[in-house]
Amino acid sequence: MSTRTPWMLLLSLVLVGPAAAVDPESAFRGKRLAEANCADCHAIAQVDESLEPAAPAFRAMGLRRNLATLRTEMTGDLFLRHAVMPDFEPDARQADDIVTYIESIQE
Ligand code: HEC
Numbered sequence: 001m002s003t004r005t006p007w008m009l010l011l012s013l014v015l016v017g018p019a020a021a022v023d024p025e026s027a028f029r030g031k032r033l034a035e036a037n038c039a040d041c042h043a044i045a046q047v048d049e050s051l052e053p054a055a056p057a058f059r060a061m062g063l064r065r066n067l068a069t070l071r072t073e074m075t076g077d078l079f080l081r082h083a084v085m086p087d088f089e090p091d092a093r094q095a096d097d098i099v100t101y102i103e104s105i106q107e
Helices: 004-016 022-036 058-062 067-073 091-106
Strands: none
Touching: 022 091, 058 067, 058 091, 067 091
16 A cells, blocks of 8 residues: 555545535525525525525525535526526536525525
């Protein structure tokens, strides 16, 4: 076994990382974006109900979606695939912030 092995192990632990390692500023920006663009339909907080019943609550999004994949899908055709969703085209950072926020409130 090379002497590097423990470091590689440690590094992989850091990279996989605990879910708690949420960037609070990114989550805060994401919350503001969600309030402005998503709250008309989706429940975007811990205890609210979706105003549009068909729209899944953000706090339960992790049950139906892989959130890591959602991070990249946000800048793709996600908003075009769903006819009811707004013409919202987040840039990469906005997409990142929204998903960071969604991750931070998973129940
Ligand atoms: C006008 C109402 C409306 C608004 C505004 C809205 N959504 Fe949705 N969204 C829906 C509905 C309804 C669904 C469920 C559609 C379905 O499953 O076919 C949905 C589904 C989703 C899904 C799941 C898609 C999937 O394939 O499972 C995501 C993620 C999502 N919305 C994110 C957002 C975000 C982020 C915003 C704000 C930037 C937003 N939505 C704004 C109505 C809306």
